[in-house]
Amino acid sequence: MRPEALKGHLDGMLLAALEPGPRHGYAIMEALRAGSDGQFDLPTGTIYPALRRLERAGLVAGTWSEAGGRRRRVYELTPAGRHTLDTERGSWRQFSAAVTAMLEPAPRPVTS
């Protein structure tokens, strides 16, 4: 899948990846890959600016954690983030249902 196709949906998917619990950048990337069956293959570095943007907007909260001498920034959903995720989910369902209805071949009328 081309990275351009993800444009506009990355924020929602990052929020969804954080829904099960707090995660750091690499784990979020893993979750995106595993969740999409390897379809989402975007440059790993691009999720970090996106996470910072979500943090600035108050949708996720980041804290530093240190394990094994390595510093990682761990993100978790805020209540506002959870709400936004619900909204995104609802509008995506509507959108995808409409696109599916248009793109799927219509059942042929039965002729006798």
Next chain:
Amino acid sequence: MTGLPGGQLVEDYLAEVGARLPGPARPRASILAELRGGLLDTVDAYRDAGVSPATPGAAADAAADAAADAAAAAIEEFGDPGLIAAAFGPGLALGQARRVALALLVTGPLVGLLWATAATASHIGSRQVPPWHWVGALPGSLMVFPLATAIAIAVWTALFTIAATGRATRWLPDRPRLAPGTAAVAGFGAAGADVALFLLLASQLTVAPGRLAAAPAAAAALASATRLFLAGRAACRCLTTRAALAGHLSRPMGAVVVQASGTWCADVRRRGRREDRPGALGSARTRTSAPPAARGRLKDHGHQRQAPVAYTAGHSRPARHHVNARGVGLPGIQPVLWNIRPDITGPLCTLGRLNFEN
């Protein structure tokens, strides 16, 4: 990790991203720390899934090669350093603008309080005599209007900057260059207010120096002088960041980013063999040279410097060079981006603005 051969590749990559990040040092360091953690995690994942895990009898250099390969693969997966830095740019600019605006709004009332104290202690009461009737004040509104205007501009633009850089970014249109601009206006407004206050003080000193209470007036003047310097510098830095964002938004592949701290630019000459591997390192010799206008301000014109250069494999356009050539020029000026095409002889540069030829 940094002790291993792959660690140096990681650090070089981070240096290349870091050189392209605009704004103050602390947020940039935080971003680089986060990227380092993520990148090292990715390197580990590649090494763990390595083609040939180190066997008991494996030679040390084979392990080193595996580490370097894992680092190179992780770097490739992470993406182009220019793209990553460009994606961080708007956030850094917003953060910088917000901090400047907050600092102005916090310090403004303090400076005002000091001046009010000085005026009260000098018995320049506004109750009995409005400021434009002060002894020694310039006639009419000549002094007070500029002061009031500067304060109004500073306060409103600072408030706007804070509103536009907080949680509201969720709903606002994506215009990252706006906030650094309004923060710069706020900084210049505050500096203008200080200048107006100094003019008021000067007129008072000229006509009736005996009426001034020396200590409170000196304290107020000192506070204003400090604020004048800091606000002016912060405004200039915001403008630099704003200019850097313009570069990020339109920088074509093959552009050269030079991190510099003065009014000069570098002419990049590539030396050595270009290795056909992502993240491979070579070296370049940079020669500092100045545009004619800046030549008089240059301190070490013509010095030779060694700088790290990262070559990117497999693209036909000129290789991207990161030249870290800090250390010359005027204090307090943030890195400025220039476009220098290594395939064109002589520097192409515009201070504070990128000048693209393609």
